[in-house]
Amino acid sequence: MKAIVQNDYGSPDALKVKEVRKPRIKENEVLVKVIASSVNAGDLFSLNGTPFMVRFSVGFPKPKDFIPGWDVAGKIVEVGRNITEIKVGDEIFGSTESAFAEYVVMDMEKLARKPSNLSFEEAAAVPTAAITALQRLRDGGNIKKGQKVLITGASGGVGSFAVQIAKTFGAEVTGLCSTGKVEMVRSIGADHVIDYQKDDFTRSDLRFDLILDNTGNRSFSDMKRVLTSDGMIIPNSGHGGMSYVIKAFALAPFTKKIGVMKIANLNNKDFNILRVMMESGDIKPVVDKIFPLQETPDAIKYLEDGLARGKIVISMGSEES
Numbered sequence: 001m002k003a004i005v006q007n008d009y010g011s012p013d014a015l016k017v018k019e020v021r022k023p024r025i026k027e028n029e030v031l032v033k034v035i036a037s038s039v040n041a042g043d044l045f046s047l048n049g050t051p052f053m054v055r056f057s058v059g060f061p062k063p064k065d066f067i068p069g070w071d072v073a074g075k076i077v078e079v080g081r082n083i084t085e086i087k088v089g090d091e092i093f094g095s096t097e098s099a100f101a102e103y104v105v106m107d108m109e110k111l112a113r114k115p116s117n118l119s120f121e122e123a124a125a126v127p128t129a130a131i132t133a134l135q136r137l138r139d140g141g142n143i144k145k146g147q148k149v150l151i152t153g154a155s156g157g158v159g160s161f162a163v164q165i166a167k168t169f170g171a172e173v174t175g176l177c178s179t180g181k182v183e184m185v186r187s188i189g190a191d192h193v194i195d196y197q198k199d200d201f202t203r204s205d206l207r208f209d210l211i212l213d214n215t216g217n218r219s220f221s222d223m224k225r226v227l228t229s230d231g232m233i234i235p236n237s238g239h240g241g242m243s244y245v246i247k248a249f250a251l252a253p254f255t256k257k258i259g260v261m262k263i264a265n266l267n268n269k270d271f272n273i274l275r276v277m278m279e280s281g282d283i284k285p286v287v288d289k290i291f292p293l294q295e296t297p298d299a300i301k302y303l304e305d306g307l308a309r310g311k312i313v314i315s316m317g318s319e320e321s
């Protein structure tokens with residue numbers, strides 16, 4: 001089968017299409033024909049080998065035929081002996097390793113049926129970004145109806161889901177983004193949009209109960225200025241680098257104003273919650289561009305350049321197994 005493989009760190013050009021062995025399933029797994037995947041900020045960590053510790057899972061000192069990607073939308077082509085709840089031909093979405101490939105092995109705990117109203121390309125945009133937005137707002141922020149919520153990076157993958165999910169909780173949502181993306185953030189339902197290239201929200205009279213911080217480019221002390229008395233920042237940024245992560249972990253135990261930074265827990269229960277939200281029309285993935293598998297390096301460059309509005313999708317080009 002064809003897959004994207006990485007044998008070096010540092011540049012999207014290190015990603016090449018290669019013929020590799022089709023994976024094999026065990027009795028509790030399924031084999032999925034991938035129809036689409038999507039790119040995440042985390043793909044930049046494995047590509048660049050930063051923070052350094054990612055090299056222990058991607059490859060040390062260099063990756064060896066590492067296949068990146070996590071998000072999957074596709075069709076079941078084989079089921080393990082112990083699996084009864086799904087059958088060959090079913091359409092699913094979810095998360096696994098090595099997703100930039102024609103076939104992947106998946107764990108039933110990390111997938112759900114594809115929302116019936118979404119294309120495979122739209123469904124592939126959902127897994128990592130939407131589950132992160134849901135868990136950070138619901139579990140990290142305990143979001144409640146009527147709260148004033150600021151989403152930074154509102155135009156990105158996580159942010160575009162977070163704006164819509166916060167609305168489903170009944171929050172009054174403000175999105176923060178660059179000038180060129182203001183209309184897009186408004187179009188997905190933000191009640192207010194702040195263009196950070198024109199206005200510095202940390203110097204405004206606005207006050208927020210929650211700030212979901214997806215960009216990590218403002219200091220916690222700046223952001224604290226615009227919190228209500230019991231307001232909280234939910235740190236969620238790899239873009240801010242290791243210094244942001246270290247500060248978030250160091251400060252959280254000493255103040256209720258900074259929540260605990262957590263990696264998304266990719267699980268079937270939350271994928272099903274998201275499926276219902278999609279099928280009811282409450283949220284809809286924003287797909288900016290679709291790249292064919294062989295153009296994955298361009299997709300990653302597009303993400304790296306901060307150009308995307310919503311999600312960038314990788315298409316495998318065929319629904320036939």
Ligand SMILES: NC(=O)c1ccc[n+]([C@@H]2O[C@H](COP(=O)([O-])OP(=O)(O)OC[C@H]3O[C@@H](n4cnc5c(N)ncnc54)[C@H](OP(=O)(O)O)[C@@H]3O)[C@@H](O)[C@H]2O)c1
Pocket residue numbers: 040041042128129132152153154155156157158159176177178179181214215216217236237238239240262263264303304305306308309310
């Ligand atoms: N907790 C988890 O498990 C988890 C999972 C996924 C992602 N994340 C984190 O969530 C954040 C958002 O992810 P994403 O997939 O939504 O990213 P994204 O699609 O790249 O979008 C983030 C948005 O932030 C702005 N931006 C882009 N590059 C930036 C940079 N270097 N510094 C500051 N702002 C930048 C851009 O908007 P403007 O042009 O409007 O500025 C962009 O649309 C990332 O930091 C990522 O590490 C965490």
